[in-house]
Amino acid sequence: MSTTDKASTEAPHDAPEPPDSASAVASAEASAEATADATSEAAAGAQLSTAPLEDAPGGPVGIGVFGWARWFWRQLTSMRVALILLFLLSLASIPGSLIPQNQVDLMKVAAWKSEHSSWVTVAEKLQLFDVYSSVWFSAIYLLLFISLIGCILPRSWQFVGQLTGRPPAAPRRLDRMPAYTTWATDTSPDEVLSHARGLLGRRRFRTEAGRGSVSAEKGYLREAGNLMFHVALIVMLIAFAWGQYFKSEGGKLVLRGQGFSNTLTQYDDFKSGSLFDSDELPPFSFTLDKFDATYERTGPQKGTPRDFKAYVTFSNGAHGKPEKREIQVNKPLEVDGSKVYLLGHGYAPVISVTDPTGKVIYKDAVPMLPQDGNLTSTGAVKVTDGYKDRDGKPTQLGFSAMFVPTFAGAGQGTMFSQFPELDFPALALNAWRGSLGVDSGLPQNVYQLDTSKMEQFKTEDGKPLSKRMLPGESMELPGGQGTVKFEGIERWATFSITHQPGSGLALAGAVAAIAGLAGSLFIQRRRIWVRAFRGKDGVTVVEMASLGRSESAKLPEELAALAGALHQQAPTAAPAPAPGVEDAEATEPAEAEEVEGERA
Amino acid sequence: MQLATAANESLAHLSNNLIYASMAVYTIAFFAHIAEWIFGSRSKVARTAAALTQSGTQAAAPAVQVRGRGTTAVLDKPQVVTRSAAGTRDVPDGPGAAGGTVQGDLYGRIAVSLTTLGFLLAAGGVVARAMSVQRAPWGNMYEFSITFSTVAVGAYLLLLVLKKNVRWLGLFLVTTVLLDLGIATTVLYTDSDQLVPALKSYWLLIHVSTAIICGAVFYIGAAGAVMYLFRDSYEAKLARGEQPGKFATSVWERFPSAASLDKFSYRINAAVFPLWTFTIIAGAIWAGDAWGRYWGWDPKEVWSFVTWVAYACYLHARATAGWKGRKAAYLALFAFACWIWNYYGVNILLTGKHSYAGV
Numbered sequence: 037m038s039t040t041d042k043a044s045t046e047a048p049h050d051a052p053e054p055p056d057s058a059s060a061v062a063s064a065e066a067s068a069e070a071t072a073d074a075t076s077e078a079a080a081g082a083q084l085s086t087a088p089l090e091d092a093p094g095g096p097v098g099i100g101v102f103g104w105a106r107w108f109w110r111q112l113t114s115m116r117v118a119l120i121l122l123f124l125l126s127l128a129s130i131p132g133s134l135i136p137q138n139q140v141d142l143m144k145v146a147a148w149k150s151e152h153s154s155w156v157t158v159a160e161k162l163q164l165f166d167v168y169s170s171v172w173f174s175a176i177y178l179l180l181f182i183s184l185i186g187c188i189l190p191r192s193w194q195f196v197g198q199l200t201g202r203p204p205a206a207p208r209r210l211d212r213m214p215a216y217t218t219w220a221t222d223t224s225p226d227e228v229l230s231h232a233r234g235l236l237g238r239r240r241f242r243t244e245a246g247r248g249s250v251s252a253e254k255g256y257l258r259e260a261g262n263l264m265f266h267v268a269l270i271v272m273l274i275a276f277a278w279g280q281y282f283k284s285e286g287g288k289l290v291l292r293g294q295g296f297s298n299t300l301t302q303y304d305d306f307k308s309g310s311l312f313d314s315d316e317l318p319p320f321s322f323t324l325d326k327f328d329a330t331y332e333r334t335g336p337q338k339g340t341p342r343d344f345k346a347y348v349t350f351s352n353g354a355h356g357k358p359e360k361r362e363i364q365v366n367k368p369l370e371v372d373g374s375k376v377y378l379l380g381h382g383y384a385p386v387i388s389v390t391d392p393t394g395k396v397i398y399k400d401a402v403p404m405l406p407q408d409g410n411l412t413s414t415g416a417v418k419v420t421d422g423y424k425d426r427d428g429k430p431t432q433l434g435f436s437a438m439f440v441p442t443f444a445g446a447g448q449g450t451m452f453s454q455f456p457e458l459d460f461p462a463l464a465l466n467a468w469r470g471s472l473g474v475d476s477g478l479p480q481n482v483y484q485l486d487t488s489k490m491e492q493f494k495t496e497d498g499k500p501l502s503k504r505m506l507p508g509e510s511m512e513l514p515g516g517q518g519t520v521k522f523e524g525i526e527r528w529a530t531f532s533i534t535h536q537p538g539s540g541l542a543l544a545g546a547v548a549a550i551a552g553l554a555g556s557l558f559i560q561r562r563r564i565w566v567r568a569f570r571g572k573d574g575v576t577v578v579e580m581a582s583l584g585r586s587e588s589a590k591l592p593e594e595l596a597a598l599a600g601a602l603h604q605q606a607p608t609a610a611p612a613p614a615p616g617v618e619d620a621e622a623t624e625p626a627e628a629e630e631v632e633g634e635r636a
Numbered sequence: 637m638q639l640a641t642a643a644n645e646s647l648a649h650l651s652n653n654l655i656y657a658s659m660a661v662y663t664i665a666f667f668a669h670i671a672e673w674i675f676g677s678r679s680k681v682a683r684t685a686a687a688l689t690q691s692g693t694q695a696a697a698p699a700v701q702v703r704g705r706g707t708t709a710v711l712d713k714p715q716v717v718t719r720s721a722a723g724t725r726d727v728p729d730g731p732g733a734a735g736g737t738v739q740g741d742l743y744g745r746i747a748v749s750l751t752t753l754g755f756l757l758a759a760g761g762v763v764a765r766a767m768s769v770q771r772a773p774w775g776n777m778y779e780f781s782i783t784f785s786t787v788a789v790g791a792y793l794l795l796l797v798l799k800k801n802v803r804w805l806g807l808f809l810v811t812t813v814l815l816d817l818g819i820a821t822t823v824l825y826t827d828s829d830q831l832v833p834a835l836k837s838y839w840l841l842i843h844v845s846t847a848i849i850c851g852a853v854f855y856i857g858a859a860g861a862v863m864y865l866f867r868d869s870y871e872a873k874l875a876r877g878e879q880p881g882k883f884a885t886s887v888w889e890r891f892p893s894a895a896s897l898d899k900f901s902y903r904i905n906a907a908v909f910p911l912w913t914f915t916i917i918a919g920a921i922w923a924g925d926a927w928g929r930y931w932g933w934d935p936k937e938v939w940s941f942v943t944w945v946a947y948a949c950y951l952h953a954r955a956t957a958g959w960k961g962r963k964a965a966y967l968a969l970f971a972f973a974c975w976i977w978n979y980y981g982v983n984i985l986l987t988g989k990h991s992y993a994g995v
């Protein structure tokens with residue numbers, strides 16, 4: 037809020053001041069003088085802020101492209117447009133929280149699309165599934181970004197000018213300033229002024245002596261803070277853009293006892309920004325030695341996870357020395373600007389398959405995908421080669437599996453797990469043969485069996501073959517076609533390895549933004565004027581006034597404290613005998629009454 | 637182990653009892669506030685203040701007393717005279733709910749004392765809850781709600797201790813705090829328990845505590861904005877020469893002036909904005925640690941951002957001519973509505989990574 041704005045544009049907005057008939061005559065007389073006063077007041081408040089002046093509403097000045105461009109630029113960098121853009125930005129981010137986003141959760145997007153099929157075309161046209169990278173959202177923040185730069189650059193420039201500037205001369209009428217005080221003293225005007233200057237200087241005001249007055253200003257840091265905040269916003273935006281283009285993020289499921297080394301081919305899935313170069317992946321590797329998960333055993337939140345810990349042997353670089361590390365949910369492993377996060381975990385039943393001749397042709401730990409909080413998990417065992425049936429014909433085998441770490445018990449009517457830990461593990465299998473379709477070239481879900489080209493094993497009475505097993509148990513394929521054994525249980529954990537450049541810069545920007553903001557909101561920029569002159573009766577009249585950028589209760593308090601301090605050095609003159617009253621009133625008070633009149 | 641659990645359960649029990657006790661005390665405070673308003677309505681002072689408001693603005697500003705030597709009013713100390721900015725109504729603040737009546741003031745003081753007692757009980761409840769779960773008591777919505785209202789009342793009491801003119805807020809605050817606690821103990825109640833691993837981080841302490849403080853203090857700012865809107869239309873009516881209804885007059889004439897309320901609301905919001913900025917940044921750092929990304933446009937993140945931009949909007953509006961006053965107040969309320977929605981709506985209606993045990 038700057039007083040210059042206030043004088044020029046604000047008055048019409050608020051309730052008009054009621055005319056005061058009593059002082060109408062006086063006002064008329066004073067009107068010429070008032071104009072002069074107004075200019076001197078405007079000067080007093082000038083440059084108290086570097087806020088851009090609001091352009092008068094109206095079309096472009098001048099004709100042609102240049103005129104329009106200039107008009108457009110002026111509009112774009114005005115506070116009004118900044119305000120509108122900010123408001124639009126807040127409105128525009130809302131839809132993304134109500135409609136699922138591709139960027140956040142593809143599954144939810146798919147679910148939403150199937151639920152609201154009639155809206156899909158419209159929503160897709162409007163990019164409602166990619167709000168934060170949509171054309172319209174980008175347009176708003178790019179305009180805001182340009183507006184910010186267009187606003188901040190001239191302000192910084194102006195501010196540099198102000199840093200070396202001097203506080204403006206005292207306005208003619210100090211009693212019109214927001215805070216004002218006056219008293220009479222026997223100290224001479226020059227002495228009062230030099231005391232005042234010393235006093236203000238000691239309180240770190242920048243002072244300037246004028247004719248019969250002292251001007252002082254303080255709180256330049258406010259403007260500096262404000263500029264710093266806005267520049268920090270620009271820095272943060274640049275950091276985000278940087279991060280967006282160069283980031284990489286990949287996921288990997290690691291079985292206990294197995295390892296991962298950080299090359300592109302090892303990832304299960306990998307996403308990266310458009311300027312990312314895979315050579316930048318830092319060379320490290322780790323082995324998952326052990327995974328611990330604890331859960332609430334009792335109470336209403338039974339089964340809620342309490343603690344996850346992955347113990348890894350980590351080696352940095354191609355030939356780094358192996359060292360033991362722990363990775364927890366909130367404590368990623370940091371390597372060369374990359375971070376390894378622990379995301380999820382689950383079980384992998386170890387399954388072996390024997391062919392009709394009794395040869396073990398498959399043995400592996402098969403990760404299952406958790407379906408609920410108690411880790412009821414599903415998955416698929418795919419035996420792609422090595423199996424020949426009893427007739428010696430090679431075929432592929434597939435088993436769809438459901439695994440529960442804590443089985444409710446036979447006859448309980450549920451295969452869902454009762455608790456996430458391995459209290460009573462059980463595995464149920466269905467068996468298929470035929471073509472798994474893995475060589476069709478289409479991407480396959482490893483947790484699901486594509487049974488379109490498969491045939492289910494049947495028992496003698498023609499029912500589909502299925503069996504629930506405890507560890508160590510096995511299932512015979514009918515007709516001596518082989519055996520499937522549930523050998524044991526392994527654990528797995530998923531890790532996300534991310535590389536997010538620019539986050540340091542973003543953090544620096546954020547810290548600067550908060551510091552700047554605090555400066556901008558908590559520091560007052562204000563001016564103080566002291567005037568001293570000899571009144572008619574030879575006594576010195578001292579006047580003090582202050583003007584702030586924003587109205588604050590602190591400013592009058594500060595003026596009172598300063599006046600109190602100055603008053604000690606220039607105490608109130610002893611009252612003169614009664615007849616003097618008329619005299620003394622003759623100079624100033626007449627004006628004072630007028631002032632009161634005009635104020636009404 | 638068994639012993640520890642028993643101790644925790646008795647602490648949790650104690651916490652619940654303290655919260656119920658605080659609700660009882662707040663209820664009595666509520667009636668004391670009502671009594672204050674009723675007795676205050678019989679005040680002559682209030683009538684006089686209304687008369688002053690109507691007769692114009694002159695009487696509001698203290699007269700310039702110190703002039704040259706010889707005037708009757710030479711003071712020992714220089715007296716500072718303040719003037720409002722051009723264009724604002726120079727209306728004095730109302731005398732407060734008690735309206736200057738002795739009886740009203742007595743009830744007002746009783747109300748404040750009871751509010752203090754209720755605050756202490758509620759704070760005890762929050763602490764006992766924290767001890768029963770041996771962590772910061774911000775793991776679910778029940779815990780948020782009891783902390784939220786306790787912080788709001790604490791902020792109000794702090795303003796009173798700092799000798800700010802905020803007694804007008806008392807009735808409104810106590811009423812809404814009772815509502816909040818009522819919802820918390822009935823709808824949102826969750827038995828005390830440990831945290832899921834994703835919430836175990838010292839950033840929980842930092843991010844969630846500042847978030848709750850911001851919300852509670854923003855709430856007080858929003859209350860100021862609501863009061864401002866009412867008082868402003870009351871003043872505008874008077875300025876147009878109309879006479880508001882008897883009840884409206886009796887209430888609003890006792891409030892601070894619209895200009896004071898506006899400033900109050902602005903100061904509160906401006907003071908909290910940097911902290912809110914910090915809260916979001918702390919949240920982003922935590923998300924970076926917990927989920928491997930700083931910002932992922934999760935619904936909670938979106939709404940924090942919307943709230944932040946809305947408050948930035950409000951601050952800009954205040955700095956821009958033509959957008960001050962009522963429009964700025966509407967923006968402040970919009971911003972606070974975003975905050976509340978982020979707090980209740982997003983937790984309950986939208987699912988994202990920010991879901992907590994037992995809501």
Ligand code: HEM
Pocket residue numbers: 037038085086087088112113114115118122180181183184185187188262266269553556557906909945948951952954955
């Ligand atoms: C993301 C965008 C922005 C945010 C979050 C933001 C936030 C803020 C905040 C919090 C303040 C402090 C208000 C006060 O001093 O009371 C402020 C002041 C200011 N902003 Fe922004 N701002 C943004 C964009 C812009 C843009 C685009 C412009 C330029 C057109 C701009 C111009 C200003 C000016 C001139 C002030 C100082 C007003 C005064 O002198 O009191 N801001 N801004």
